[in-house]
Amino acid sequence: MTTLRILAPGLRSTIQDRGRLGHLRHGVPPSGPADALAFEAAQRLVGNDASEAAIEIVGLPFRCALDAPRLIAATGPGVRVRTRGTVAGATSVFARGGEEIAVEGSARFAYLAVSGGIAAPERLGSRSTYLPARIGPIPRPLAAGDELPIGPARCGADRAGSTITLRVPDGRIRVTSGPHAGRFRDAAAFLSGTYRVSERSDRMGTRLEGPRLGAAGGEILSVGVLAGAVQVPQGGDPIVLLADHQTTGGYPIVAVVVAADLGLVAQASPGEALSFYEVRVEDAVRALREERRRLDAIAL
Amino acid sequence: MPPRLVRFGEAALLVELEQRIDPLVAARAAEMADRWESLGLGMAVPTYASVLLRWDPLALGAAEAERAARGILASSRGAIPFRGGRVIEVPTRYDGPDREDVAHASGLSVEELVRAHTSRDHLAYFIGFMPGFAYCAGIDERIVAPRLASPRSRVPAGSVAVADGQTAVYPADSPGGWRILGHTELVVFDAVRDEPALIRPGDRLRFVAL
Numbered sequence: 001m002t003t004l005r006i007l008a009p010g011l012r013s014t015i016q017d018r019g020r021l022g023h024l025r026h027g028v029p030p031s032g033p034a035d036a037l038a039f040e041a042a043q044r045l046v047g048n049d050a051s052e053a054a055i056e057i058v059g060l061p062f063r064c065a066l067d068a069p070r071l072i073a074a075t076g077p078g079v080r081v082r083t084r085g086t087v088a089g090a091t092s093v094f095a096r097g098g099e100e101i102a103v104e105g106s107a108r109f110a111y112l113a114v115s116g117g118i119a120a121p122e123r124l125g126s127r128s129t130y131l132p133a134r135i136g137p138i139p140r141p142l143a144a145g146d147e148l149p150i151g152p153a154r155c156g157a158d159r160a161g162s163t164i165t166l167r168v169p170d171g172r173i174r175v176t177s178g179p180h181a182g183r184f185r186d187a188a189a190f191l192s193g194t195y196r197v198s199e200r201s202d203r204m205g206t207r208l209e210g211p212r213l214g215a216a217g218g219e220i221l222s223v224g225v226l227a228g229a230v231q232v233p234q235g236g237d238p239i240v241l242l243a244d245h246q247t248t249g250g251y252p253i254v255a256v257v258v259a260a261d262l263g264l265v266a267q268a269s270p271g272e273a274l275s276f277y278e279v280r281v282e283d284a285v286r287a288l289r290e291e292r293r294r295l296d297a298i299a300l
Numbered sequence: 301m302p303p304r305l306v307r308f309g310e311a312a313l314l315v316e317l318e319q320r321i322d323p324l325v326a327a328r329a330a331e332m333a334d335r336w337e338s339l340g341l342g343m344a345v346p347t348y349a350s351v352l353l354r355w356d357p358l359a360l361g362a363a364e365a366e367r368a369a370r371g372i373l374a375s376s377r378g379a380i381p382f383r384g385g386r387v388i389e390v391p392t393r394y395d396g397p398d399r400e401d402v403a404h405a406s407g408l409s410v411e412e413l414v415r416a417h418t419s420r421d422h423l424a425y426f427i428g429f430m431p432g433f434a435y436c437a438g439i440d441e442r443i444v445a446p447r448l449a450s451p452r453s454r455v456p457a458g459s460v461a462v463a464d465g466q467t468a469v470y471p472a473d474s475p476g477g478w479r480i481l482g483h484t485e486l487v488v489f490d491a492v493r494d495e496p497a498l499i500r501p502g503d504r505l506r507f508v509a510l
Contacts, residue, residue, distance in 0.1 A: 021343045021354075022343070023431075023496065024343050024344075024345050025333065025343075025344075025345060025346070025426075025427060026427050026431060026432060026489075026496055026497040027427040027428050027429060027430055027431045027432055027433050027471075027489075027497065028431045028496070029431075123491060123492075124491060124496060130431075132430075132472075132474075133430070133431045133471075133472055133489070133491065134491070135431070135491045139491075176307065176309055176310065177307070178308075179306040179307070179308050179314045220319075221319060221320075221321070221347065221348045221349055221350070222347045222348060222426075222428055222429075222435070223314055223316075223347055223350045223352060224314070224344075224345025224346070224347055224350070224351065224352025224428075225345075225352070226308065226309065226311070226312055226352070226354065228309055229308070229309070246428070246429055246430065247345055247427075247428050247429070248345065248347050248426070248428030248429055253308075256308060256309035256310075257309075258309070258310060259309070259310060259311065259357070281307055281309075281310050281362055282362070284309065284310035284357075285310045285357045285358070285362070288310065288357060288358060289358060292358060
């Protein structure tokens with residue numbers, strides 16, 4: 001079996017697949033990639049199914065080597081791959097066995113996919129990693145020297161050079177109205193304000209600082225929540241839930257970021273400005289369908 | 301108030317049954333979640349009095365999803381109690397940092413507080429917040445325990461805690477705002493077990509003082 005050896009792991013890189021949806025009712029977060037569309041783009045570029053696993057890199061640069069030639073691709077805003085020469089990101093590269101593969105750039109979340117996928121064993125029905133509860137095939141940040149098994153190749157060198165054009169973010173994020181929007185005295189303040197991404201953001205959520213929001217009627221009974229929900233704790237600073245979010249929450253939810261834009265929120269760096277505007281649910285579905293078409297165009 | 305269906309983004313609906321903690325309401329939410337999942341439309345997350353119904357928006361339209369949700373809501377009318385609950389004993393050492401504050405606020409001695417917490421079974425309503433965290437309600441009405449104004453950054457695994465009429469065992473180290481009465485060695489979540497969460501909705505927790 002082909003293996004991938006980690007040479008320099010970054011800070012908190014993990015194995016992720018599409019997510020672990022089967023244990024939400026046991027309180028287990030979905031996990032999966034923080035930027036699902038970037039993850040899927042990497043998978044498509046190497047011919048993988050979206051259900052296969054790839055590496056989510058936090059803290060570039062990242063270096064690794066394969067013991068056999070394989071098609072690889074890295075995605076994430078501003079990410080590039082260096083093997084024999086530097087190649088822009090979001091482009092498939094045929095890596096030789098033994099050569100060093102470096103993923104560079106400054107993306108908060110970068111994805112490295114290898115044709116055949118990371119064939120590590122499933123845990124609770126998924127290969128995703130949830131670090132806080134140490135769930136996953138390697139339930140800790142990846143470390144130098146780790147050897148990851150790679151599944152049978154899905155395609156070969158003839159697919160090298162495939163590429164996808166990623167959206168250029170402009171800091172404007174689409175949301176639909178949240179289930180508790182009516183409880184907010186100032187829901188409009190969320191839409192008219194500019195927020196800055198807090199240092200304390202992580203895979204659980206992107207924390208925002210800006211106009212503070214207040215809900216009337218005090219605490220709510222806990223409800224099931226999902227990635228994209230903009231919840232507002234007592235302090236009034238909104239949090240956009242990401243892949244490692246708690247399965248239930250007792251804070252009112254003012255808005256829900258559309259799936260097509262959630263990766264843009266996850267990728268925003270501390271200090272970066274974000275503003276939000278409301279669209280209808282139908283627009284949110286249309287936006288997602290557009291992203292899907294962009295990915296489908298990769299299939300060669 | 302009749303149940304409300306509320307949009308929750310493009311891929312989910314929140315069905316709010318009521319706004320109160322009641323075993324029959326929570327059991328209905330769990331029942332609706334089972335039915336939704338058995339239709340194969342997506343996953344569901346029941347809580348005290350609501351259920352989040354999720355689907356793939358590229359595979360199912362919002363109108364169809366809403367129709368299916370209304371169908372499930374209509375067919376789950378009436379009282380469906382939790383079935384097959386077990387009694388789970390939780391051996392507890394009542395040595396938690398908040399036991400004296402809670403006793404004081406409740407007008408009880410620590411001994412009386414322990415007796416109040418151990419003298420009845422507590423129904424598990426749903427699992428949420430973190431892997432294996434079972435929300436149990438119906439604690440002795442004398443116990444006064446509002447959430448901490450400022451949550452602790454680390455509550456140790458096994459902490460037995462109370463807040464706002466509820467009690468729970470923290471499955472792992474976690475930030476938390478509930479008041480800690482004691483701790484147990486019982487492992488309530490283990491990712492390598494076939495059924496990782498020890499406590500299921502409908503079970504009853506019986507705390508036993510060590």
